[in-house]
Amino acid sequence: MTASSDSKSSLFAYTPDFVSVYEVSLRDGLQNEAVTVPTTRKLRLLEALVDAGLRRVEITSFVSPKWVPQLADAEEVVSLAPDVDGVQYSALCPNARGLERAKSSGIHEIGVFISASETHNRKNVN
Numbered sequence: 292m293t294a295s296s297d298s299k300s301s302l303f304a305y306t307p308d309f310v311s312v313y314e315v316s317l318r319d320g321l322q323n324e325a326v327t328v329p330t331t332r333k334l335r336l337l338e339a340l341v342d343a344g345l346r347r348v349e350i351t352s353f354v355s356p357k358w359v360p361q362l363a364d365a366e367e368v369v370s371l372a373p374d375v376d377g378v379q380y381s382a383l384c385p386n387a388r389g390l391e392r393a394k395s396s397g398i399h400e401i402g403v404f405i406s407a408s409e410t411h412n413r414k415n416v417n
Contacts, residue, residue: 314340315349322361330364334371341375350380353389369396
């Protein structure tokens with residue numbers, strides 16, 4: 292057995308009973324697009340993700356529209372997201388201002404992030 296095949300065996304030696312997919316493309320995938328995706332298209336993508344069986348979806352981030360104009364519609368996305376039994380929506384909140392916006396929006400779950408690098412934190416929490 293080679294080292295690489297041995298490591299593959301170790302990787303798959305443990306199989307969990309349950310795997311939860313946490314979908315982030317509405318936030319992470321769209322925040323770097325050169326053009327802003329219209330809210331209606333975001334909602335169609337959300338509907339397709341839910342129809343595909345995803346149950347945990349990060350739908351936006353309450354970041355500064357100045358820095359991330361692609362997500363300037365965060366409140367609208369939250370308010371228009373369909374209420375589907377068994378589906379949890381969340382939003383990323385990078386700072387206190389974002390948290391206040393999130394609380395006002397009615398989102399039920401938020402995500403926060405930190406970096407091990409102080410410089411990286413400061414660049415990403417504006």
